[in-house]
Amino acid sequence: MQVEIHPSWKKVLQSEFESPYFQSLISFVKDEYNKTLCFPPGSLIFNAFDKCPFDKVKVVILGQDPYHGLGQADGLCFSVPAGINFPPSLQNIFKEIKNDLNYPIPKSGNLQHWASQGVFLLNATLTVRAHQAGSHQKKGWETFTDRVIQYLSQEKEGIVFLLWGGFARQKVKFINSQKHMVITSGHPSPLSANRGFWFGNKHFSQCNDFLKGRGVTQIQWGKNNLN
Secondary structure (H helix, E strand, C coil): CCCCCCHHHHHHHHHHHCCHHHHHHHHHHHHHHHHCCEECCHHHCCHHHHHCCHHHCCEEEEECCCCCCCCCCCCCCCCCCCCCCCCHHHHHHHHHHHHHHCCCCCCCCCCHHHHCCCEEEEECCCCEECCECCCCCCCCHHHHHHHHHHHHHHHCCCCEEEEEHHHHHHHHHHCCCCCCEEEEECCCCHHHHCCCCCCCCCHHHHHHHHHHHCCCCCCCCCCCCCC
């Protein structure tokens, strides 16, 4: 199984890669990919890290599981490859961006253009069996991604953490809110959004206002070179 991770992350996370829990996790993942269909493709498991180097991270968006439908998961949370229909949560993300910043709904759900600007699109669990949501949870991925959040909080300053929904909000305990900006709301899924917990949160403009105040280039949430 081919995996790729940016050298900047490899340097930061080397002790994790050498730890017993991670060795056990990788053995599990390799076995799963050898015996059944899993997502994302092996070469994209660490895509979030590859597309957004450690020293470039400005914003963190935390998801839970990769999409488990055929052709959806690309290793970036909430993102789907060009040509794939938007899952409901991604539709609601784009609707909120339109309402907040007046960007049109893009034609593509590929969020790589966010990652290239410093938006780290991290799922708490990086792999999943096809059509079996949560099937790779509690195998070690959560330990690894919790440590990633801690490293970001400890080693960097001025990151905007966008924590959507109860699961993501639990991660606030790993973040030093004196050094970073933490913004929370309900999840963009229809179950939450349709009950008034998502639309109108203005997270995207709040994020850019914070970055601008620090003299950091803002995120072009609506610019999509793949649309």
